[in-house]
Each structure stands twice: as structure tokens, then as C-alpha cells.
Amino acid sequence: MFGQPILTHPHFCFPTLNQKALLSPCGLETLIGITLLTYIIFGIIKWTLLRVISRRNRINDNEEIYNNLRIKGIRGYPKTLNKLVISIQVLVGLEALLNIIYTSVEDQQEQLQSSTSGFQKPIVEDPKYQPPHTLSDFYSKFKKLLPFVWPSHDIKLQIAIVICMLLLVMGRIVNVLLPYRYKGLVDRLQEEEKVWKEIWKEILLFIGLRCLQGDVGLVNTAQSLLWIPVVSVKMFEHLLNLSLRFHLNRKTGEILRVQDRGVSSIVSILSSVIFNIIPTLVDIVIAIVIFTIAFDLFFGMIVFATMSLYIVSTIIMTDWRTKYRRLTNLLDNNMEAKAVDSLLNYETVKLYAAEPFEAILDYQSADQKSNFTLYILNTAQNLIIQCGLLAGCILCASRISKGEMNVGDFVMYLTYILQLYGPLNWFGNYYRVIQKNFVDMEKMLDLLQESPEIKDLPQADPLVIKKGEVIFDNVSFGYNAKFPTLKSISFTIPSGSTVALVGPSGGGKSTIIRLLFRFYDVQSGRILVDGQDIRHVKQQDLRSCIGIVPQDTVLFNDTIKYNIRYGKIGANDRMVEEAARAAQIHDKILGFPEGYGTKVGERGLRLSGGEKQRVNPQIVLLDEATSALDTRTERHIQKSLPHRLSTIVHADQILVLQDGEIVERGSHIELMQKEGVYYKLWNKQLKHHEKVKKEAEIHQQDSGITTKVASSDSASISNTMPSVNNNLKIDV
CATH class of the missing domain: 1.20.1560.10 (ABC transporter type 1, transmembrane domain)
Structure with missing residues (x-):
């Protein structure tokens, strides 16, 4: 369980006075009032009792009489007096209990007030909460647990449960026999003519039954060893x-x-x-x-x-x-x-x-x-x-x-x-x-x-990749039905082509990627991969063909080898090392004390941003994935891919998204000549990244690219068909 950043342990802390009641809705004021009332009642009863005793016995030392009553008992006094004495003892116990509670409340109250200084907040109980009618809904609740009682697909566990039930019956038999043997043993010991041979039999039989009985008995121990909670x-x-x-x-x-x-x-x-x-x-x-x-x-x-x-x-x-x-x-x-x-x-x-x-x-x-x-x-x-x-x-x-x-x-x-x-x-x-x-x-x-929103159809077919063509056919979608995110989006990504998605935040770029992974189903239209509607194929097949490296890569709290292999579960060590070399991180990994066995920490916090993003699966979807890398490393990674996926100016087609619609489409040169939305986004990003002009010039000398679009407002989708395998490659 996760740690609790608390001032004191919750089981030993009392709430402060400005919170709601500790014991009841009337609050601590009522508790104090009960304590004071107890003192008053106790005083009145004690005074009345001592007056009665004094008059009856003509003794002025009332305290001595009261002490004698408490120590010696109540024999010889009237029944009414006996009831009063018992009542005093009950009130004394109640008084002590309330004193302990009130003192603890005062101490804990001072401690919390001195340590929290302003973090106090009253509890607001939810009026909808009502205690359940246990007897009425016990069976309905327990019925939901029946699948956990009998493991229908595991014969070994079924045998273990049957043996447990037999041991349970044996335990009941032992509980019946033991008192009878105890009685027989006592009766034998009371006989005038003791036959020690018979007595020893009774003793041994009693001891044997006692060893079988109880929580530490052999029956219960065997039952505990066989009992395997099937959750x-x-x-x-x-x-x-x-x-x-x-x-x-x-x-x-x-x-x-x-x-x-x-x-x-x-x-x-x-x-x-x-x-x-x-x-x-x-x-x-x-x-x-x-x-x-x-x-x-x-x-x-x-x-x-x-x-x-x-x-x-x-x-x-x-x-x-x-x-x-x-x-x-x-x-x-x-x-x-x-x-x-x-x-x-x-x-x-x-x-x-x-x-x-x-x-x-x-x-x-x-x-x-x-x-x-x-x-x-x-x-x-x-x-x-x-x-x-x-x-x-x-x-x-x-x-x-x-x-x-x-x-x-x-x-x-x-x-x-x-x-x-x-x-x-x-x-x-x-x-x-x-x-x-x-x-x-x-x-x-x-x-x-909770019913899964996305389900495979009963007769869902496996996805068959031949060319790798992706088609968005008049797709509309909205996270909220009243506010559509995508409005009649249509485009085609032929095999071997690159399509870049460009637009401001909230334009729908990430939504297109989520729909392609089928995290959501389209509300109208369809998405086709090689002519197959992704709603009619198995989700596992679809997602196994697509890999993703987002801008903020999240890694499992496990080894680097495990995270690299996660892109392809069946990959061997050689394939893992090849992927690391392609990502230019192999030498860095060998520099760690445990090499590929080094743990990267929860959410990848033990690796820097660039190092995390270079641990890539085999099939990649890049969502601004190179934005945190230096130019040299970015060029190395790009060389390991069939195309320069992060270079939008070289995309075969650029789609400009705004408010869920494709407002412009074309090549980089065509869109710049139109001086529309794309032109404005381009110039805005150039002004924002003036500090990296020197790096852009070095990049220009290496690749011959005059300018480079900023990745924060852009994305690209590349669809290639390598000769080795039929995989869909996407860069966003």
C-alpha cells in the first residue's frame, strides 16, 4: 500500500473541536455535559446513601461505612441499599471511562491544533448514506461470491475444497465427543475403586481428541493448509x-x-x-x-x-x-x-x-x-x-x-x-x-x-495486414455528445506515404490516434485498415500492429530490457539489443551498473526525458517523440527509421485540423503559398523558437532542409510497408 503522509497515526488521533461530533451529532459539548451530569448524579446518590447509612447505624463516620460497603460486600443491608451501592459502582466506571475519553480528546486536540495550523476541515456526512438491511441483502451479496467458492476449471483446487469440507465435518464430531469423554474421565476418578487401566484409557482418549480439536488442533491445521482462497x-x-x-x-x-x-x-x-x-x-x-x-x-x-x-x-x-x-x-x-x-x-x-x-x-x-x-x-x-x-x-x-x-x-x-x-x-x-x-x-x-465500452464482436476476425493502407471515411466523434471533437473527417494514407497532422491544441490530433487504436468507437463513419473496419477485427490484433512513443513516455517500474521487450513480448535478447542500438541507447545502457537489468523506476523517473523516449517498440507511433532530444540523437534515430518521420516538410500530405475539421490539406509548399491557417501556425512557431536557430542551421547543413516545423503544434502519420514484415508505421 502507498504511504500515508500524516502527522500522527490515524488510529490514535482525535478530531478537533471545530469538527463534527466524535460520538454523535451533538458533539463534544454533549460529552462534556454528560460528564458533568455524571458527577452531579454521583454526588447526590453518594450523599443520599451516606445519610441513610448514618441514620440506620447511628455512625457519623460516613466515609468508613462507604469503604466497608465497597470492600466487605452488601450483606445485611436492605435490597434498596444494595441497588444503590451497585448503581454507584456502575456510575464510577462510567465516570472513569468518560474521564479517559475526555482527557484523550483534550490532549489530541492540542496536538492537532499545534501541528496542522489551519488545515482543519469539518466532516460533512453524506445524507444519502443509510445502513444496509443486512438480512435482506446478505444472500444477494453472498451469491455474487459463489464463483470464488468453487473453482470450476481447476480439479486440484476442487479436490482440496472437498477435503476441507470433510475435515470440517470431522471437527464437529470431535466437538461432540470431547465433552462426553471429559465427563467419563471425571466419573471414573470419582469411583471408590479406581481401575487405573480404564482411567488411563480415558485420559489418552481425551488427550487424543483434544489434539484434534481447536484452532491449533490437527483437524483445523490440515484444513488451513488445504484451504486456498480462490480469488x-x-x-x-x-x-x-x-x-x-x-x-x-x-x-x-x-x-x-x-x-x-x-x-x-x-x-x-x-x-x-x-x-x-x-x-x-x-x-x-x-x-x-x-x-x-x-x-x-x-x-x-x-x-x-x-x-x-x-x-x-x-x-x-x-x-x-x-x-x-x-x-x-x-x-x-x-x-x-x-x-x-x-x-x-x-x-x-x-x-x-x-x-x-x-x-x-x-x-x-x-x-x-x-x-x-x-x-x-x-x-x-x-x-x-x-x-x-x-x-x-x-x-x-x-x-x-x-x-x-x-x-x-x-x-x-x-x-x-x-x-x-x-x-x-x-x-x-x-x-x-x-x-x-x-x-x-x-x-x-x-x-x-462496469461494462467495457469497447468490445470485440462475437465473430470478430483477426486483422490481416497486406498493404497497410489506412482510411478515415467521414468519421465523426465527440467525448461529449453535445460537443463533437471530429466532424466528418476523411483522409487516406496509402502504403508507403507520410501524412502529417497539424493544428492547435484541441484540434483533434490526439483523438485521431485514439480512434485508430480503437480506444473509442466512432459515432459515425468508419476507419479501415486494408479495407477492414477496425470495429470488426480483434482489438489485440489491431493494437499489436501499432506502436507508440508519446512525448512523455511512461515506463513500467521494471528493467530496461523488460520495457524494450514490451513492444514485442516474444523478442529475444538479441532483438532487444538491436532495438537499443537503433535507438542509440545501447552504449548508455551498458554504462549502467546492471546494464539491461537496470530498473528505470516508477513512471520512468530514473531516466531523463531523452533517454526514456529512446526506448522504443518495434512499431512506433511518434507523438512529438523527438522534441526532448538533441539534434544529433534525433538524426540518428531518424536514420534508423525507413523515413524521416519527424520532418513534416517532407510529408506527402499535410492535414490542418481546427475545431475538429480539416480546414486545409496539401504539401508544405502549397499550404505556405495559401497563407492560411498553416501559414500562421508556421510563422508563430518560428518566432517562438528563435533561440534554436543555430541548431536549425546545423540541421540545415546536414540534411538540406531550410526550415523545420515545431512539433508542439504538429503531428505526422507515416505508413510504410517494409519488405521484411507487414507492419503499420505511424508518426504523430
């Missing part, structure tokens, strides 16, 4: 298949965060449901049946009431706190996106002292709300468990005192209960984890439901 690469493949429009409208850091959180959530949900929740529910049913048969209905009712109350309260309270988790996720995504942007633009952030603290503070406040509701839920769950355990133990003690049960029965009951309450105590955690994971994976499920 398909479908998510990543789906993201890569989505349209360019989708990725341009989304932040990379946010998408990666959603993917990572969604994949881990699927694994967690499947593991919790299959290996924890379902076995726990089965154990509860078995325990109720055994207690009802072995003892009587009261024991079964205690277990049933405790379990039911625990599960229902957990579901209700978890649904209540889901909205806080949902808000935390939104702010976490926002914080992650800003963190990625900050790291990718590290120098800019440091130069302008613009570290993004606002998103971090918002996340911390929402996270504290979520954590506090979790504390309330845990307290309620523990209270229910302890009450159920206490009721069962009291009933057992009563039956034993009456001779209706023996010690072995009590041991069996207690073993079952503790064995049951252990997983049940985690049941709330499992449910919370599942509910949290359902929220966490919502965005990923939404991404999976």
Missing part, C-alpha cells in the same frame, strides 16, 4: 478491459485501493462463513439438542435464549454502525488518492508546501466514530455471554446440591458451554468482519458490473 484475476483483467474514458475519469490510487480492499474482503468473507459461522451455528443446534436430551428443557432454553439474544443484538447493532464504516471507507479512498498524487508529484508538493492534511483529518474523525460504536457493541456482547454462563452455572449448582446431577454432568455441561461460547464470542467479530467486508467490497462489485 480470480478477473478483477484485474476487467479493469484493463474497461475503456479509456473510464480510466481518465478515475483516480489510479482510488481504483487500486478499491481493488486491494475488495479482494481481501472476498477472502475474509468466504473464510469466515465457511469455516467459522456455519460450524458455529451447527454447534449451537447440536448443543441445544444434547442439553435437552441429556438434562432437561431448561438447559436447552438457556443456551437457545443466550445464543438468540447474542446473534440478534449483534446483527441489529452492527447494522446501526455500518454507516460509520461506509463513511470511513469513502474518506479512506479520498485520502489514498491524495497520498498517491502527492507521491507522484513529490517535488511540486514540497516546493509549494501543500501537503494534503485535510483528507487525513476527515478520515481520523470518521474512524474514531466507527471505533467508539465498536466499543459499545463489544460491551453488549460480553454482558449477554456472561449472563448466560452465570444462569447455567447456577442451575447446575442447584441440581447437584439436590442430587439430580453429578460432578461429571456439570463438567460436561461446562465443557460444552465454554466450547460453544468461545466461537460465539468470535461470532460477533465474524459478523462485524463480514458486514465490514461487504461494505469494503461494494465498490469492487460496482467495478465488476
Whole structure:
């Protein structure tokens, strides 16, 4: 995960006073009021209690009586007095809890105010967020995960899952047998005539069952080793298949965060449901049946009431706190996106002292709300468990005192209960984890439901390159339907010819390239390659015939060899070196400590602009690709290509684009004689590049070219058919 440029760890920071409430919409003022009210109520009850005790016992030392009550217990005092004493203890605990929270809030508030100095921003909760109805949509959500449960195309994983299920059943059998053996062992030890041979058998049998049981038991260990979470690469493949429009409208850091959180959530949900929740529910049913048969209905009712109350309260309270988790996720995504942007633009952030603290503070406040509701839920769950355990133990003690049960029965009951309450105590955690994971994976499920804008037709044919002719036939396109970018564009690039695209920014040059790659489909007209409509051929075949070197080349955070080979995945080392020599970077690469194994860094940041652009694929589309190169290196690269692709004056045809239309077309000399749009662009660029006239003169002596068009307002498309292979070469 990407780093978090934060002042303090988000789990240990409280929001500032000017933010919204930490615990509820009423804010910290309400928390302070509750604390003061608790002090007042505590004082009144304490004073009343001491007055009652003083009058009853005719003792003036009230503090001594109160201390005796607290230390020695409450025997001998009226029931009303007992309730008052218990109430005082509860209020003391509440008072201490509020003191701790309020003190922590004050300390963290001072720390944040001194360190952020102006970066505070109140949280605005989205009114559209409502906690989901978990029981109503649980099945519909879980049904979407079924493809991840059973790997239909992998027999080995299917066998592993079947074995896991058998081990799961074996674990339930062990849970039933163990308390019975425990009871038998205790009963044997109580016999007057102890047969040690039989006792040792019981002990060994008990130890054997105990070794099989539990989280560290052999059954669970084998099950864990065989359990392989089958989370398909479908998510990543789906993201890569989505349209360019989708990725341009989304932040990379946010998408990666959603993917990572969604994949881990699927694994967690499947593991919790299959290996924890379902076995726990089965154990509860078995325990109720055994207690009802072995003892009587009261024991079964205690277990049933405790379990039911625990599960229902957990579901209700978890649904209540889901909205806080949902808000935390939104702010976490926002914080992650800003963190990625900050790291990718590290120098800019440091130069302008613009570290993004606002998103971090918002996340911390929402996270504290979520954590506090979790504390309330845990307290309620523990209270229910302890009450159920206490009721069962009291009933057992009563039956034993009456001779209706023996010690072995009590041991069996207690073993079952503790064995049951252990997983049940985690049941709330499992449910919370599942509910949290359902929220966490919502965005990923939404991404999976995103339909790719560009799809191959069911009967799409492979692209067959013969001559390499490219035709734009009356093409119209717009990123927004109301604002067309290209308007009825038509031109032809015959095999072996060069066509240059010239025009101001926003004229449609880049859009033509994107349409040729079929990142978008034309809204009207068609694009033909050797007479084949690119919408009727496979995208992979089309794009494999076209390479691109943009002005700002983006390299993978991998070795130079990997990046060069990316233009042709099957290229061997010899072909990679030949491409590097043609790009005049072979000697430079050998000068690196690890040669072709040198990593270029994320987004190519370890190479200079010129060095990055010289790592070219075999089939190239040049988008001002030589603008950052020195003239000497540019000439070397041009010599390695069949034509001087960057020299627009030598293009067979120049197309002048303006506002999505071809306003002029012709050769350089013809367009200069017209003194139209091209003529104005040309003269504008000459004035802008007066500082490089000396370099232009040297270039003129080497190549005989009188002038050179600036690449920032121009592009060229060259279509050649080398005799070695049928490849389309494009220079933009």
C-alpha cells in the first residue's frame, strides 16, 4: 500500500473541536455535559446513601461505612441499599471511562491544533448514506461470491475444497465427543475403586481428541493448509478491459485501493462463513439438542435464549454502525488518492508546501466514530455471554446440591458451554468482519458490473495486414455528445506515404490516434485498415500492429530490457539489443551498473526525458517523440527509421485540423503559398523558437532542409510497408 503522509497515526488521533461530533451529532459539548451530569448524579446518590447509612447505624463516620460497603460486600443491608451501592459502582466506571475519553480528546486536540495550523476541515456526512438491511441483502451479496467458492476449471483446487469440507465435518464430531469423554474421565476418578487401566484409557482418549480439536488442533491445521482462497484475476483483467474514458475519469490510487480492499474482503468473507459461522451455528443446534436430551428443557432454553439474544443484538447493532464504516471507507479512498498524487508529484508538493492534511483529518474523525460504536457493541456482547454462563452455572449448582446431577454432568455441561461460547464470542467479530467486508467490497462489485465500452464482436476476425493502407471515411466523434471533437473527417494514407497532422491544441490530433487504436468507437463513419473496419477485427490484433512513443513516455517500474521487450513480448535478447542500438541507447545502457537489468523506476523517473523516449517498440507511433532530444540523437534515430518521420516538410500530405475539421490539406509548399491557417501556425512557431536557430542551421547543413516545423503544434502519420514484415508505421 502507498504511504500515508500524516502527522500522527490515524488510529490514535482525535478530531478537533471545530469538527463534527466524535460520538454523535451533538458533539463534544454533549460529552462534556454528560460528564458533568455524571458527577452531579454521583454526588447526590453518594450523599443520599451516606445519610441513610448514618441514620440506620447511628455512625457519623460516613466515609468508613462507604469503604466497608465497597470492600466487605452488601450483606445485611436492605435490597434498596444494595441497588444503590451497585448503581454507584456502575456510575464510577462510567465516570472513569468518560474521564479517559475526555482527557484523550483534550490532549489530541492540542496536538492537532499545534501541528496542522489551519488545515482543519469539518466532516460533512453524506445524507444519502443509510445502513444496509443486512438480512435482506446478505444472500444477494453472498451469491455474487459463489464463483470464488468453487473453482470450476481447476480439479486440484476442487479436490482440496472437498477435503476441507470433510475435515470440517470431522471437527464437529470431535466437538461432540470431547465433552462426553471429559465427563467419563471425571466419573471414573470419582469411583471408590479406581481401575487405573480404564482411567488411563480415558485420559489418552481425551488427550487424543483434544489434539484434534481447536484452532491449533490437527483437524483445523490440515484444513488451513488445504484451504486456498480462490480469488480470480478477473478483477484485474476487467479493469484493463474497461475503456479509456473510464480510466481518465478515475483516480489510479482510488481504483487500486478499491481493488486491494475488495479482494481481501472476498477472502475474509468466504473464510469466515465457511469455516467459522456455519460450524458455529451447527454447534449451537447440536448443543441445544444434547442439553435437552441429556438434562432437561431448561438447559436447552438457556443456551437457545443466550445464543438468540447474542446473534440478534449483534446483527441489529452492527447494522446501526455500518454507516460509520461506509463513511470511513469513502474518506479512506479520498485520502489514498491524495497520498498517491502527492507521491507522484513529490517535488511540486514540497516546493509549494501543500501537503494534503485535510483528507487525513476527515478520515481520523470518521474512524474514531466507527471505533467508539465498536466499543459499545463489544460491551453488549460480553454482558449477554456472561449472563448466560452465570444462569447455567447456577442451575447446575442447584441440581447437584439436590442430587439430580453429578460432578461429571456439570463438567460436561461446562465443557460444552465454554466450547460453544468461545466461537460465539468470535461470532460477533465474524459478523462485524463480514458486514465490514461487504461494505469494503461494494465498490469492487460496482467495478465488476462496469461494462467495457469497447468490445470485440462475437465473430470478430483477426486483422490481416497486406498493404497497410489506412482510411478515415467521414468519421465523426465527440467525448461529449453535445460537443463533437471530429466532424466528418476523411483522409487516406496509402502504403508507403507520410501524412502529417497539424493544428492547435484541441484540434483533434490526439483523438485521431485514439480512434485508430480503437480506444473509442466512432459515432459515425468508419476507419479501415486494408479495407477492414477496425470495429470488426480483434482489438489485440489491431493494437499489436501499432506502436507508440508519446512525448512523455511512461515506463513500467521494471528493467530496461523488460520495457524494450514490451513492444514485442516474444523478442529475444538479441532483438532487444538491436532495438537499443537503433535507438542509440545501447552504449548508455551498458554504462549502467546492471546494464539491461537496470530498473528505470516508477513512471520512468530514473531516466531523463531523452533517454526514456529512446526506448522504443518495434512499431512506433511518434507523438512529438523527438522534441526532448538533441539534434544529433534525433538524426540518428531518424536514420534508423525507413523515413524521416519527424520532418513534416517532407510529408506527402499535410492535414490542418481546427475545431475538429480539416480546414486545409496539401504539401508544405502549397499550404505556405495559401497563407492560411498553416501559414500562421508556421510563422508563430518560428518566432517562438528563435533561440534554436543555430541548431536549425546545423540541421540545415546536414540534411538540406531550410526550415523545420515545431512539433508542439504538429503531428505526422507515416505508413510504410517494409519488405521484411507487414507492419503499420505511424508518426504523430
